[in-house]
Amino acid sequence: MTDLQNAYALNGPDDCARLYADWAASYDAGFAADMDYRLPAHVAAAFLSHGGTGPILDVGAGTGLLAQNLRAFGYTAQIDALDLSPQMLDRAREKRLYSGLFAADVTQALGLPRRYNGITSSGTFTHGHVGPQALDHLEAIALPGALFALSINAGVFAANGFDAALARRPNVTLLETPIYGSASKDPAHAADRAIIALWRHPG
Template sequence: MADLDNAYALNGPDDCRRLYAQWAASYDTGFAADMEYRLPAHVAMAFLAHGGGDADAVLDVGAGTGLLAASLREQGFEGAIDGVDLSAEMLARAGEKRLYRALYRADITAPLPFSGPYSGIVSSGTFTHGHVGPEAIDRLESVAAPGALFALSINAGVYAAQGFDAALARRPGVTLVEVPIYGAAAAGHDPAHAADRGLIALWRHRA
């Protein structure tokens, strides 16, 4: 059974594929339910509060089992949602929910096999320990329409350590919103990570 210590210790895409292949079946009913995983709902709320509801098509980055798309729909988003993820098993779960227009299996640190352009780019839980660093942001901007709204969560523990602070300082007008990643029940399941915080970085893409 996968847990956050395994997930945070990943090193590279092959590690990631292996871990999420095992984790996909229990991710929603185990991890997300037990930990009261709130991050997708916070990202959806921040995206919509900053005007994302006008986007005709958004890309969900590291879509996993589709929890962020579900939150966007629950909060009233009506545009198209495409997802990209490294893990075929996670994408299979996302596909079952019938929330996405298209799902792409791809590594977001490499050239992307689709072009968009997207008027929104959203992500929850993908920019974290052992996962994806700030270098992927350039890749994502290559499929963003001029003026596209970004809303990317970044684990607070990697924000400065992995250089997200410097990468975002190069983009004008970034707003940061700090949120709890988990709910109160998390303390009973994984006290070491229960209080983890996320920073949601929001900005408009200037092509």
């Protein structure tokens, strides 16, 4: 199985922690390069073009690809990282893009030291990873008016109840986007798509 097939076959936090511990070292140069992985750039662009401001919490930050894209688009304020995997956060820490890095499970209540004006995420709301129950935990650490920009794999959007969860939020914008670019080396997944959900937390 490819790394991506292994990732899609996961079942919750314990599986994720094991897989990403092994995957962290090769994630950028292997998976992201080979798949021409564009989703972090699409989420960063959507967040900024909808008026997102900091401080930002990047959820399931992994090795920091979303923060790299926010910086590349000119965003200079604070970004914190949250991820289940300490090994993925170690890779992110090396890039010196984040202020705070928190090892935590977003499917549980979060005891973070601050609240945020922006909540971003790419690639974490997907097959076998994180379901819509995490949205309540994220809203608990969002400031009033905070902008959410979260990618959700199109294959789980209705099947895992994101459609119903987002219907309960006010004025949600949904943008469908390809996850990978035309140089992807995996024909089985090259056409996979995600939905970027954007909304402001009423507080």
